Amino acid sequence: MNMKGGVILFGFVVLQMSFFSAKSEAPAPSPAENYKPRNYIVYLSEPPTKGESPKERCLRILSSVFPSKEAAEDALIYAYKVIPGFAATMTSHQATLLKEQAEVLNVVRDKEYHLDLVMGNGRHG
Known part of the structure; x- marks a missing residue:
């Protein structure tokens, strides 16, 4: 397997792990949390039809x-081309509404990771 194939396979495995691990039920958010915008990954059931670009879909x-369509354009972060889906900023209420659509397989809140780097000789301060 060449390097490009290995990277694609690794990315696919990571996406599958996040998709299936997100199926577990989380505690219900508080009412105020329902309206706080967060980043979500939306997995779609099929690729776009001929004549419709991933972004248009x-x-x-x-x-x-x-x-409005303008508000949706502002919310869209990225339209994936290889895997049917997209990333967008929305409230948990909007994410719940999206989950109910036939074209949507799953909606997962994006996780933010922070690196804690130690510089120099490894001592803090």
Whole structure:
């Protein structure tokens, strides 16, 4: 297997792990948390149809939970081309509404990771 194939396989495995691990039920958020915008990854059931770009499809789906197409455009972070899906900023209420759509397989809140780097001789301060 060449390097490119290994990287693609690794990325696919990581995405699958995050998709299936997200199926577990989390505690219900507080009412205030329902309206705090966060980043979500949306997995779609199929790739776009011929004549519709990945971005157009994502915006069409996002527009169903936003007040306007412009608001959906502002929320869209990235439309994936290889795996059907996209990343967007939305509230948990909007994410719940998206989950109910037939085209949507799953909606997972994106996790933020921080690196703690130790510089120099390894001592702090």
